[in-house]
Amino acid sequence: MVHGTELYAPAWRANARTAKEAAQDIETTVFSLYPEWSLVQTQTYDFGEYRAFTAPSMFGQDVLEFLVKDESVNNRNWEGDREGPFVTYRSLAGSVKYVWPIQQPLSDFGAQKTRLQELRDKLGWPIIGCELIECYEY
Template sequence: MEPEGELELGLQPPGRVRGCPREHNCVSTSSRESDKYASPWTAPNTFRDAKDAANALVDATLESVENSKLIMREDRAEGSFVGFSVPGKLGDDVVEFWVKNEPVSDRNWSGDEGNGPLVLYRSFAMDVKYVYPFMTPVSDLGEQSKRLRRIRESLGWQILGCELVECFQ
């Protein structure tokens, strides 16, 4: 049994990361399902703009995810979008990042002072495998989240809202 509809890649107009497809192994900063939601990241303010941060993200992804391929890139005034094809546990996966020029600065908190571009993302399996006869999707055992964590840690970037040391233990 195949999931309904075509999977759309790229940003939703007017520049927003897509949520997760219903039955796919997925994690997204735009997901409405709590088990598929992940917090955005912040790049350090040492980057001139989103394009520079996206360049670092491309390098880190290609280096930390074996056999990954850059398949999409779009630089806009408001930020940079990059997409990758990566091998997953159950077939091909896609990882997308939207690096926005605007830092998070409206929380009225001193911890935001070192924040640079905001990083939104989605990582998902292109295909769904089912357990017969129940038609239950097979889990990839958290591979989407693990992959994103490897990329973030290789860059040393922070999870938004997790600037305190307790979040990293």
């Protein structure tokens, strides 16, 4: 059974001035941590930047997507509000394997979540809204 916390991915706040700089930081950091990943799509929009990577996984190639927007969440009257690009992301399994006969999907044992956590740690980017201690235990 998949729990809600396993599907939830809180947005990040980039330590860059623009979405373009943040997207470049993602690319540089991805290739320093994971040289086997491939950058398969880049797109520039009026509101920001999009990057898609493929990554080898237990069952094929996973797809990791990042949408970086030139917007700040700084209007909550919260002590942690600050400027910086808004980063959303998702990781999609390239293939899903099932256990026969019950059709239960096999787990990747948290590999997708671990990769994203390692990437965020290396970037040094905080989770948006996590000025409270419980967010650091995410």
